[in-house]
Amino acid sequence: MLLFGCEFVDMYNLLQRYIKCSKDASMNIPESITIVDFVILIITLFLGYQIYRALGMRTGTEKKRHGFSPRDVSPSHQESAKAQDENEVREELTQIDDPKLALKLEKIIKADPSFHINQFLQGVKNAFELILKRFLEGDKAALKPLLSPQMYNQFSALIDQREKKKQTADLAFFRMVNAEIVEAECQRKTVRMRVLITSEQTLLIKEGDNKVVDGDPDYIDTVTDTWTFERKIDSGSSIWILKEIADVSE
Template structure:
């Protein structure tokens, strides 16, 4: 039994404890929350709500930056068929969409609508959340200033909006125009939304937190077709009665 208290044994035991303590102090201990090892070939994780690493700007499908702009001219037979699917041949809308296609060969109405639906949801929710940063890159300057004024007015009153986006029932192009190099496309959107505004005391002053409401909005998106920037921005809003 006396061997347990041998001085050499005690010295070695104390040295081992000291080394273990130093290793733990330098290396730390695992908690399960450590960052994974850096992988230079992995795609960077995007913050929630950010699209394509462009500060929430939503590039509408098939609106990718082109190395060189397509020459201006009449759309080919394939382009005409694409336009005829969404606007009756001979109509003013059909003619306007073909004008846009003549200066932007990558424009396609159906993929455009997909992007417009995505942008609509993001803008509606960003406004409800008071997310000015998300809105800034999605809206034209005038529309952005209007949204910000509404948000700040709401904040001054101490009001908050609770909003749940249910979905979009229908989205259709109702108007289009080419003004110089700027293409404008107006979309009528039928959506479903649960929304309620509460005052600073938490009382509901507008809307209903338990009711799904049908909302019809008419939004106009625009893009400079001479720019390498493929993104469209919201330039006008209107609520349909």
């Protein structure tokens, strides 16, 4: 602030000399310019400069922002990313205990490089909970794009049956325990994955005035199912459709 004050005095003295010279040259400069006018001028210019900086006006000398597009990636970076991806795939395959299943999955990965085992299993867990909740809510519209036509008809019939009895379903407790691939196949660009899913649930069926007619609110049931998902590699869609459900709970 002290520096600004010194510069201000120097500029004011310079302006006064300019006015004096201008009057001597008979220029039409007002004689009423005072130090107050000059202060207002300097403050206006200073504020204008600060606003200019705050708005980030481009002058052509700014540094390029971080980030890149695929065109900016050098071949060496592309090769590095590919190598890292291949390492992740190999690591995922080593987690498969069944050698025959691992070989099938490796063939599927070659046919569909976008497939990753861990990502698929996380998607299965999400889909399992989503489908279960939508079924219990009776939301057929949300279920339809996630199920095969046969599975949709089965779900729809069960929902209709529940509504006919004027019953509601309440998932009082849910916890996903595990999901693992137990079978895999690829035929004519169609990939099928059978997944063993274990979850803990407290499912209550109610009717009338919230009267529980099936299920125990104090009991957590361990449920084990196999869900078979299907996807066409050349469909352009990343959605896996639920094809079949089998109960293997003891």
